[in-house]
Amino acid sequence: MRPRTDIRQDQYVLAIDQGTTSSRAIIFDRTGRPVSTGQREHHQYFPRPGWVEHDAVEIWGNVREVVAQALAAAGLNQDSIAAIGITNQRETTLVWDRRTGEPIHRAIVWQDTRTQDICRRLARIGGTDRYQRRTGLPLSTYFAGPKATWLLENVPDAKRAAEAGHLLVGTMDSWLLWNMTGGTEGGVHATDVTNASRTMLMDLRTLEWDPSICEQMGIPLSMLPEIRSSSEVYGHGRRRGLLAGVPIAGMLGDQHAATFGQACFDPGDVKNTYGTGCFLLLNTGTAPVFSDHGLVTTVAYQIDGHEPRYALEGSVAMAGSLVQWLRDELQMFASTAELQQLASEVDDNGGAYIVPAFSGLFAPYWRPDARGAIVGLTRYVQRGHLARAALEATAYQTRDVIDAMRAEASLDLKELRVDGGMVANDTLMQFQADILDLPVVRPQVTETTALGAAYAAGIAVGYWHGEQDVRKNWQEAARWQPAMPEQERERLFRVWHKAVTRTLDWVDPDTAGS
Numbered sequence: 001m002r003p004r005t006d007i008r009q010d011q012y013v014l015a016i017d018q019g020t021t022s023s024r025a026i027i028f029d030r031t032g033r034p035v036s037t038g039q040r041e042h043h044q045y046f047p048r049p050g051w052v053e054h055d056a057v058e059i060w061g062n063v064r065e066v067v068a069q070a071l072a073a074a075g076l077n078q079d080s081i082a083a084i085g086i087t088n089q090r091e092t093t094l095v096w097d098r099r100t101g102e103p104i105h106r107a108i109v110w111q112d113t114r115t116q117d118i119c120r121r122l123a124r125i126g127g128t129d130r131y132q133r134r135t136g137l138p139l140s141t142y143f144a145g146p147k148a149t150w151l152l153e154n155v156p157d158a159k160r161a162a163e164a165g166h167l168l169v170g171t172m173d174s175w176l177l178w179n180m181t182g183g184t185e186g187g188v189h190a191t192d193v194t195n196a197s198r199t200m201l202m203d204l205r206t207l208e209w210d211p212s213i214c215e216q217m218g219i220p221l222s223m224l225p226e227i228r229s230s231s232e233v234y235g236h237g238r239r240r241g242l243l244a245g246v247p248i249a250g251m252l253g254d255q256h257a258a259t260f261g262q263a264c265f266d267p268g269d270v271k272n273t274y275g276t277g278c279f280l281l282l283n284t285g286t287a288p289v290f291s292d293h294g295l296v297t298t299v300a301y302q303i304d305g306h307e308p309r310y311a312l313e314g315s316v317a318m319a320g321s322l323v324q325w326l327r328d329e330l331q332m333f334a335s336t337a338e339l340q341q342l343a344s345e346v347d348d349n350g351g352a353y354i355v356p357a358f359s360g361l362f363a364p365y366w367r368p369d370a371r372g373a374i375v376g377l378t379r380y381v382q383r384g385h386l387a388r389a390a391l392e393a394t395a396y397q398t399r400d401v402i403d404a405m406r407a408e409a410s411l412d413l414k415e416l417r418v419d420g421g422m423v424a425n426d427t428l429m430q431f432q433a434d435i436l437d438l439p440v441v442r443p444q445v446t447e448t449t450a451l452g453a454a455y456a457a458g459i460a461v462g463y464w465h466g467e468q469d470v471r472k473n474w475q476e477a478a479r480w481q482p483a484m485p486e487q488e489r490e491r492l493f494r495v496w497h498k499a500v501t502r503t504l505d506w507v508d509p510d511t512a513g514s
Ligand SMILES: Nc1ncnc2c1ncn2[C@@H]1O[C@H](COP(=O)(O)OP(=O)(O)O)[C@@H](O)[C@H]1O
Pocket: 019, 021, 274, 275, 276, 277, 319, 320, 321, 322, 323, 324, 336, 337, 339, 340, 420, 421, 422, 423, 424, 425
């Protein structure tokens, strides 16, 4: 293996974006422009209501394939790649055997709710906020630690093998890093501070595993990856791989990578990624801010040798997936282009509101007992109104989170930087600016997740020179200014809240699979 120190002007940086539905590899040039892409979806397993699993071996295979696709499409080989960044769906957890490299069970995905009983058990002492001031997170099925507990308690022989030191636990970043650096032949077992901050096992201030929480969750410290910064050389591509010898030098959870790629480096900078769900991160500076308004506290990113930056995060479970549901299950329109056409044919929502609480409400409500509803129906309401209501639902949910952020951190929010699939929708973006009373700004490169991981890797090896290069490369492509009169804005938002109250306390404990 040839450790690389030489960085040439004509090189590129490769980012691997291991997402919930697919894995992508994107090669970026020095200006932060994508040069080529490879992408492949993986299977979603739903073995029981509320359970969601991924096959980590399939994902590792897909990652190798998409890297090959991206290199081939650009006509490049490993000599042209200065560094590799990894970014990933967060919280999705797996345990594997360090002797064979085989997972002991399929990975438990972030959306999976099977750890409800474990969370309830842990909350018996101190309630759901038991670990909040140490880890920034409420006890919720969303986070990684209890998923590891479930695997150790439910997979035969796992506990014993873990105690004997045979098993490793990690999120997708660690799984890919370990395999990419050689797997059973000396793979590096590490994670970064952002991914670790989603486990509920890391102390947010010391950035180390909290031994007492690990013990309470029954997770031996010997299984856990080493916690490193988000931008440093963790290891090099394995000898037999396509990227042999290339430094793997950036690792961040996908929402943190998007924050980095959007150059949200100053306190008060905030971004929203509109995909399946919505994820808002607000940079709060060098000290963690703990929330009383339903937001979680997380590490935004850390460059090696620098203080970490913290963020408040609000996650919305369903945004683009509501659009998908209306298209695929209700067949209300055939494409997102048709949705846009329908929504533009009406002036407003006609009094109809859709609250997409299909799997409860995440931030800032955290109500697992809520279920989706369409309210305000009259014979006046037509398809266009419902199409519009679907888009508006995303904007209102975003406002709920921004309001919590405004209440929490006394920071002046100047604009909302946006990315993700839904930002192609101009009707939504204008309504978002209107309902927030805040400018909404879309950058030229909207692949900000992969780009953020590429920047973290490139900075570590000296390909880019710190945050200033990221700021320089970030370019505005579109801006929407708020134009709605205040009275109208607040009336719409007040009725939205009324609609939300209609969805709460819906789950009937006696109804299986509800
Ligand atoms: N023009 C559009 N209007 C509304 N929603 C859209 C539009 N284009 C894409 N979407 C939605 O955006 C989502 C895809 O965004 P993407 O960022 O690729 O998601 P993810 O990374 O979470 O899989 C889908 O749920 C899709 O329904």
